[in-house]
Amino acid sequence: MAGIYIHIPYCKQACHYCDFHFSTNLNTKTDLIDAILKEIELQKNYLGGETVETIYFGGGTPSLLSKQELSSILKTIGANFTVVAKPEITLEANPDDLTPAKLKELRAAGINRLSIGIQSFNDQVLKYFNRAHNAQMAASAVQEAQAIGFQNISIDIIFGVPNQSVNDLQKDLVRALEFKTQHISIYGLTIEDDTVFGKWEKQKKLTPLDEDIAAKHLETIMKTFAQAGYEQYEISNFCLPGFESKHNSSYWHGKKYLGLGPAAHSYNGQERQFNQAHNIKYIKQLTLNNLPCSVEILTNEDQINEFILTQLRLKQGLDCASLNEKFSHDIMYLKKTEIAQFTDLKMLDASGDFLKLTPKGKLLADFITEKLII
Template sequence: MSGIYLHIPFCKQACHYCDFHFSTSMGLKEQTVQAIARELELRHQYLRGQPVHTIYFGGGTPSLLSQQELQLLLETAKRLFIVSEDAEITLEANPDDLTPAKLQELKAAGINRLSIGLQSFHGPHLQLMNRAHSATESLQCVKDAQAAGFHNITVDLIYGIPAPDHQVWQRDLETLFALGVPHASCYALTVEPATVLGRWSKQGTFTPAEDDFTARQFEILLGQMARHGYVQYEISNFCLPGHESRHNSNYWRGVHYLGVGPSAHSFNGVSRQYNVAHNRKYTDALALGQIPFEIETLSLADQANDYLLTSLRTIWGCDLQRISTAYGYDFRVTHAGYLQELQEKGLAHMAEEVLYLTDAGKLLADQITLELFIA
């Protein structure tokens, strides 16, 4: 199996926390869509005939595309690749785009899974993040999507937003559960230097939440999700049984994927390819039949680190025997003391050569991964 990721680099406005590649100018939107279709043609052999089980429109804001633009890209992908009949076709959408008419267009275009960037149900938090939608739209768009026949829905929520206490976060979770969506991705607010929040933080006009505050909200998240029957199958991702994101699960399991569009990444097991993060350079190159990209060949250590980084975050854990067999690094020998320490401190446990992080370990996942990384 394999997947296709299409990066749609356009947004109505810039969120104050976002450091992804996007543009708020729509001047190149039509050219970019045509260029993405052209890139699909030029790279139709990248997946070497592997069946495509997932297609993911990310961004940016893919819900800004028209029905015709979405159909062009989907029809091009289906013409050039072996796309399974039951493929999961996800589109990221902002609440303010999801009118009843737009939802019908998305269904007609072939979208069967929605990823809705709610971020919060609390108006002041949405304003802080400079989201283009209101708290009312956060709630209404999910109800409209369900009424339109979309049942495979995931929503994004952000925690760790500075507040006097945890009441807003608890209300956000209560609202989420009341909506009955089968999947949620919940991320801690990260203040990146090149973002508005990053500049405000440097200037002293914004103070990020303390680590202990964010950690407590993560603990609240874990407890509430478990109480409502959601499985944490990756550190930031929760679902009712059977509703895992097939596309993202494949990323974490090392499945090959093709990424098209400005700034998109591709992975084929032995290398990564990075498209230029510049819309004009991208469209100009594709107009000449060229793909502007850089490529990174992965050593065995790189491949082992990639697997370690992704697998430790998941419910499936990190198979140490696989690392030994496939990449030639035996952590059970080289890191025996550290692995024992993790278990004694209640940060991880082992079962049949697979290393799993506990809830306490998930709070320190990045630190633990760095300790295990192969130099």
């Protein structure tokens, strides 16, 4: 089983923290959709005949696409790949786009899972982020989506905002839980260089949240969501039983996926492909029937590190037996000193063939991972 990701590189306005590939100029949208349709045809053998189980529209802002545009992409995927009868089809949407009419269109186009970019229910934070919606619009979007019949909804929240207290965060979490969505993704704010926040940091107008407080945030998140019955199946992802994101889980389990659109990347088991992160150049290459991508052959070391990095973040933990079987890398032996240190500190649980981060270990996940990779 495999997945397909489609990157829609347009946004209404630039959020101050975002370094994803997107443009606020929508003039090329029609040509870009045509280019994606061409790319689907040119890449029809990329997944080696594997059946597609999940389709994910990410961005950028895929909720800027019309029903016709979404349908044409899905139809072309169906014509060029074998797709399961009921694929998980996710669309990332911004609250300001989700009117009742738009939600009906999305359902009619075949979208069966929404990932709504709420980020916060606090108007001050939303303004600070330069989001195009406010807290009221965020709440209405979720409620309308539920009323219209979406039964698999995820919301995104950001924590670790400069000056955000644990109490502020707790209020956001309590509000988020009121909607009882099936899935919640929650990410720590990172300040990237090429963003407004990056610029503010250099100008000393912004000070990132202290790491210890950010760790307290994560601790609060884990406790609050666990009490509400959500399972932390990946460090940043929580769900009600049975509502894991199939698409994202397939990345974490090393399944093949094809990425379409500018800046999308693909993985076929041996190599990774990176599409050009430039809308006009992407369109031009496809007009000439060329694939707009570069290829990186993954070394054994790359694959081992990726396996460790992704699996350590999962609830099940790192499957050391599989790692050894696939790559002849006996991590239990090769990293026995580090593993012993972390287990003594009650940050790692090394029972059986699995290495699992404990709740304490999750607070230092990046540090522990760094010590366990090659």
